[in-house]
Amino acid sequence: MMDAVQKRLLEEVxxxxxxxxxxxxxxxxxxxxxxxxxxxxxxxxxxxxxxxDIHIKPGTKNExxxxxxxxxxxxxxxxxxxxxxxxxxxxxxxxxxxGIDNCGGEDAEHDGxxxxxxxxxxxxxxxxxxYGSGEGEGKRILNPGTEVYMEENSxxxxxxxxxxxxxxxxxxxxxxxxxxxxxxxxxRLMTHGEQSALSIYxxxxxxxxxxxxxxxxxxxxxxxxxxxDSRIIGNVPCSGHTECDAIIMxxxxxxxxxxxxxxxxxxxxxxxxxxxxxxxxxxxxxxxLGLTEEEAEEQIINGFLK
Amino acid sequence: MLELKxxxxxxxxxxxxxxxxxxxxxxxxxxxxxxxxxxxxxxxSTLAKLIAGxxxxxxxxxxxxGEEITEKxxxxxxxxxxxxxxxxxxxxxxxxxxxxxxIASGRQLSAGDACEYLSEVGLCARDYINRxxxxxxxGGELKRIEIATVLARESKLSVFDEPEAGIDLWSxxxxxxxxxxxxxxxxxxxxxxxxxQERILNIADEIVVVVDGRIADRGPKDKILPGLLGTPSAxxxxxxxxxxxxxx
Numbered sequence: 001m002m003d004a005v006q007k008r009l010l011e012e013v014x015x016x017x018x019x020x021x022x023x024x025x026x027x028x029x030x031x032x033x034x035x036x037x038x039x040x041x042x043x044x045x046x047x048x049x050x051x052x053d054i055h056i057k058p059g060t061k062n063e064x065x066x067x068x069x070x071x072x073x074x075x076x077x078x079x080x081x082x083x084x085x086x087x088x089x090x091x092x093x094x095x096x097x098x099g100i101d102n103c104g105g106e107d108a109e110h111d112g113x114x115x116x117x118x119x120x121x122x123x124x125x126x127x128x129x130x131y132g133s134g135e136g137e138g139k140r141i142l143n144p145g146t147e148v149y150m151e152e153n154s155x156x157x158x159x160x161x162x163x164x165x166x167x168x169x170x171x172x173x174x175x176x177x178x179x180x181x182x183x184x185x186x187x188r189l190m191t192h193g194e195q196s197a198l199s200i201y202x203x204x205x206x207x208x209x210x211x212x213x214x215x216x217x218x219x220x221x222x223x224x225x226x227x228x229d230s231r232i233i234g235n236v237p238c239s240g241h242t243e244c245d246a247i248i249m250x251x252x253x254x255x256x257x258x259x260x261x262x263x264x265x266x267x268x269x270x271x272x273x274x275x276x277x278x279x280x281x282x283x284x285x286x287x288x289l290g291l292t293e294e295e296a297e298e299q300i301i302n303g304f305l306k
Numbered sequence: 307m308l309e310l311k312x313x314x315x316x317x318x319x320x321x322x323x324x325x326x327x328x329x330x331x332x333x334x335x336x337x338x339x340x341x342x343x344x345x346x347x348x349x350x351s352t353l354a355k356l357i358a359g360x361x362x363x364x365x366x367x368x369x370x371x372g373e374e375i376t377e378k379x380x381x382x383x384x385x386x387x388x389x390x391x392x393x394x395x396x397x398x399x400x401x402x403x404x405x406x407x408x409i410a411s412g413r414q415l416s417a418g419d420a421c422e423y424l425s426e427v428g429l430c431a432r433d434y435i436n437r438x439x440x441x442x443x444x445g446g447e448l449k450r451i452e453i454a455t456v457l458a459r460e461s462k463l464s465v466f467d468e469p470e471a472g473i474d475l476w477s478x479x480x481x482x483x484x485x486x487x488x489x490x491x492x493x494x495x496x497x498x499x500x501x502x503q504e505r506i507l508n509i510a511d512e513i514v515v516v517v518d519g520r521i522a523d524r525g526p527k528d529k530i531l532p533g534l535l536g537t538p539s540a541x542x543x544x545x546x547x548x549x550x551x552x553x554x
Contacts, residue, residue, distance in 0.1 A: 300398065
């Protein structure tokens with residue numbers, strides 16, 4: 001049974017108020033707290049390392065897999081390997097996420113390594129939320145590693161959100177796309193206090209007509225630090241776009257490093273990066289609508305990260 | 307009712323203080339539609355900002371319904387019932403039209419309520435309610451949304467700073483209808499529009515002419531408007547419209 005803190009974390013990272021429908025695996029403080037498989041989706045624990053293999057049968061449609069992780073004990077440090085095999089023509093939603101509540105003095109760390117193998121014409125939407133809470137001095141650390149291998153004409157849409165409470169994160173995502181495959185990434189990030197967040201993408205477009213669109217929106221407050229390092233490599237006729245749009249506040253620091261590498265004359269690659277503070281006129285406009293300066297700031301940030 | 311008493315506003319220039327608004331005293335009665343006009347650089351927009359609290363006067367006093375608001379900030383004045391539509395509407399990444407309308411009205415708006423405000427400015431609500439207020443909207447669309455946010459506030463006093471600025475003639479023709487409609491219903495208390503546009507001057511109850519930071523003339527529209535035709539501000543307007551016409 002999960003306690004109240006774990007349930008709250010589950011709500012934050014997976015919008016789950018109760019046990020989800022469909023396939024799921026809930027991991028709490030390093031242990032399996034619940035699992036369900038379906039006729040089309042099988043979840044098998046790995047034997048050599050912590051983690052599991054998730055097999056989604058070819059042609060599976062409109063099913064979902066939830067694999068939330070919650071940590072509510074100080075001092076836990078774990079690395080988990082999850083591999084997703086998404087069969088040809090399948091169309092599924094995968095909801096992952098990690099919530100850490102650290103009330104103790106020791107660090108709590110979860111490093112999730114997710115590998116996705118998408119078969120031909122498969123489609124997946126991957127939603128990942130990270131959340132930290134707790135008053136303890138121990139740090140809340142999340143280092144997700146994501147690898148995406150996409151066969152012909154597969155589509156992967158990734159939504160990664162980390163809005164609150166994670167002290168240190170280093171996220172690395174790599175993707176290799178075959179012909180006609182399409183990768184869409186929306187990342188939303190907010191750091192505050194002394195937090196630091198590194199987000200690294202390396203996307204290889206290896207098949208004709210492959211495309212990638214990687215968009216990050218972030219807000220850095222207080223003395224936090226963010227680095228966004230996104231690299232798209234076009235090896236064939238393909239198209240790629242990467243964008244980092246950041247609001248900087250207080251004494252925060254942001255480094256944006258978009259990189260493009262074209263190894264084919266028909267690789268069309270674009271990058272955009274913008275870092276700036278909240279425009280004074282935006283605050284004034286919302287103040288003329290009756291908000292205080294602080295309320296105006298919150299509205300602008302909430303909208304930006306929506 | 308808004309009262310400005312001996313309002314002056316100076317900015318620091320390179321060597322000297324520059325006086326933008328000079329000792330203006332003006333009363334905007336309740337339920338009146340007042341247009342403040344005058345040549346470019348005459349201090350009209352500054353006057354509008356002084357009313358909204360975006361600028362603070364160097365000297366003088368401002369009263370709203372008898373209560374002194376000179377020292378009140380933008381938020382406080384907004385809460386007392388003053389609204390301000392920007393000459394260049396502000397864009398927001400991520401905030402949707404419905405978010406702005408909700409903030410403006412200060413309540414949870416139903417889709418129906420939001421639609422009503424958007425319809426009043428001639429926008430089809432269904433197409434706009436969830437649009438982001440960002441660069442994907444045209445100047446004319448932004449202007450209408452800006453006006454809709456002011457309508458949603460249902461204020462005692464609404465100030466519009468050059469609503470015709472930055473939009474094409476076609477959008478402007480439609481905008482006039484919005485103001486005509488507002489003028490007829492006038493549920494929003496007093497309306498002050500900063501404008502050079504003859505068609506806006508033409509629907510005013512009163513016109514105030516500001517030249518070089520001072521009130522040069524004021525009175526009912528029928529008295530002031532004929533004298534304005536042929537003045538530098540009217541000529542300037544004609545030239546601008548001609549240039550726009552050439553460009554299309």
